[in-house]
Amino acid sequence: MREVFQTELHEVQSRLVELAQDATRVIEKATNAFNQSNVHLADDAIAIADATANKALALDELVIKILARQSPVARDLRILVSALRISASLERMSALAGHIAAIARYRFPDSAVPAPLRETFVEMGKLDVELGKKVVELLQNTDVDFARQIQAQDARIDELHRHVFDVVLGSDWKENAMYTVDVTLASRYHERFADHVVDISAKVSYLTTGDWNDAE
Amino acid sequence: MREVFQTELHEVQSRLVELAQDATRVIEKATNAFNQSNVHLADDAIAIADATANKALALDELVIKILARQSPVARDLRILVSALRISASLERMSALAGHIAAIARYRFPDSAVPAPLRETFVEMGKLDVELGKKVVELLQNTDVDFARQIQAQDARIDELHRHVFDVVLGSDWKENAMYTVDVTLASRYHERFADHVVDISAKVSYLTTGDWNDAE
Numbered sequence: 413m414r415e416v417f418q419t420e421l422h423e424v425q426s427r428l429v430e431l432a433q434d435a436t437r438v439i440e441k442a443t444n445a446f447n448q449s450n451v452h453l454a455d456d457a458i459a460i461a462d463a464t465a466n467k468a469l470a471l472d473e474l475v476i477k478i479l480a481r482q483s484p485v486a487r488d489l490r491i492l493v494s495a496l497r498i499s500a501s502l503e504r505m506s507a508l509a510g511h512i513a514a515i516a517r518y519r520f521p522d523s524a525v526p527a528p529l530r531e532t533f534v535e536m537g538k539l540d541v542e543l544g545k546k547v548v549e550l551l552q553n554t555d556v557d558f559a560r561q562i563q564a565q566d567a568r569i570d571e572l573h574r575h576v577f578d579v580v581l582g583s584d585w586k587e588n589a590m591y592t593v594d595v596t597l598a599s600r601y602h603e604r605f606a607d608h609v610v611d612i613s614a615k616v617s618y619l620t621t622g623d624w625n626d627a628e
Numbered sequence: 629m630r631e632v633f634q635t636e637l638h639e640v641q642s643r644l645v646e647l648a649q650d651a652t653r654v655i656e657k658a659t660n661a662f663n664q665s666n667v668h669l670a671d672d673a674i675a676i677a678d679a680t681a682n683k684a685l686a687l688d689e690l691v692i693k694i695l696a697r698q699s700p701v702a703r704d705l706r707i708l709v710s711a712l713r714i715s716a717s718l719e720r721m722s723a724l725a726g727h728i729a730a731i732a733r734y735r736f737p738d739s740a741v742p743a744p745l746r747e748t749f750v751e752m753g754k755l756d757v758e759l760g761k762k763v764v765e766l767l768q769n770t771d772v773d774f775a776r777q778i779q780a781q782d783a784r785i786d787e788l789h790r791h792v793f794d795v796v797l798g799s800d801w802k803e804n805a806m807y808t809v810d811v812t813l814a815s816r817y818h819e820r821f822a823d824h825v826v827d828i829s830a831k832v833s834y835l836t837t838g839d840w841n842d843a844e
């Protein structure tokens with residue numbers, strides 16, 4: 413029974429890794445679509461994001477089946493409940509990245525990013541892609557130090573998010589309302605993507621440090 | 629054992645109702661704060677939203693304990709897993725409503741809503757409050773027809789959300805970037821609030837119709 417359970421947990425883990433890889437592919441394509449006005453990359457990103465919802469649903473069904481068959485307790489139970497939450501976060505990450513691609517698509521062939529914010533969005537996108545890759549690695553290795561390190565990286569995204577507002581609300585901003593709307597939403601989506609990464613890292617480190625063991 | 633389980637399920641249900649009542653109180657205060665530039669209501673809304681996160685966490689802990697003690701299967705298991713997801717949605721609803729209050733607070737004593745969009749935001753806020761109240765009722769009574777009816781109401785919020793963009797991107801829009809940013813984000817928060825209501829209703833009707841019974 414224990415061996416079957418371990419195999420099943422392994423399956424859950426590799427599906428979470430796959431969802432994280434999807435979210436990373438979506439944000440990578442979306443941020444390039446957004447910064448380079450590339451409509452093909454935008455379409456790719458949106459297609460992967462759409463497929464992620466079903467994968468997340470299938471994973472949740474698997475977790476529910478394992479809960480029913482194995483009736484796990486203590487740490488095993490918490491791992492499975494965490495898997496449900498992590499899958500919800502990964503699905504949202506793909507959706508948020510898909511929204512960034514949708515803005516690029518909508519403005520094509522124009523750019524959605526005006527000159528004064530181009531560098532900022534390139535950096536934001538790069539950071540989100542890095543965070544996506546780190547989540548993939550974290551879900552493969554569940555290392556608590558690595559999880560804490562990821563949580564610290566979110567600070568720079570928050571800084572860039574605030575910078576977008578400083579620029580938009582500054583006296584030098586002469587762009588039209590369309591640009592203002594696009595960069596406001598795009599910045600929010602980038603920031604929420606990183607928030608979910610922090611949530612996932614917090615869950616993994618919580619499980620790994622074993623604090624949860626005492627709670628049941 | 630069954631009787632204990634029913635009592636525990638009841639406790640989960642009443643805590644979900646409480647979270648839904650909180651989310652409704654937050655959106656009610658937030659939308660009034662936003663539309664009437666009332667900083668006291670904004671502070672109230674933010675305080676309730678902050679407290680909701682801990683209540684949701686406590687509810688999740690309770691659900692995990694019940695899962696561990698009772699090892700439920702089939703429909704009972706699905707109800708508990710759904711409770712975890714519904715609590716996550718209710719927590720996000722309070723957070724989103726809190727963000728609306730934060731915009732009002734930030735702009736005080738000025739208004740965050742320019743004249744051309746005042747009516748739109750009053751209607752959006754009213755609809756979100758109504759949806760919040762309906763979620764409270766739905767979680768108390770779990771009626772499938774009522775759940776479906778709620779899902780249909782989200783369409784009007786989406787319409788208003790699009791209307792905000794039409795106004796902002798129209799040639800008559802002469803407001804500064806600050807207003808553009810505020811109404812873009814506020815409209816998004818109102819719309820996401822309603823999205824979560826739809827998610828919750830879908831989960832309740834799925835559980836109530838018994839489709840889930842066949843899946844395990």
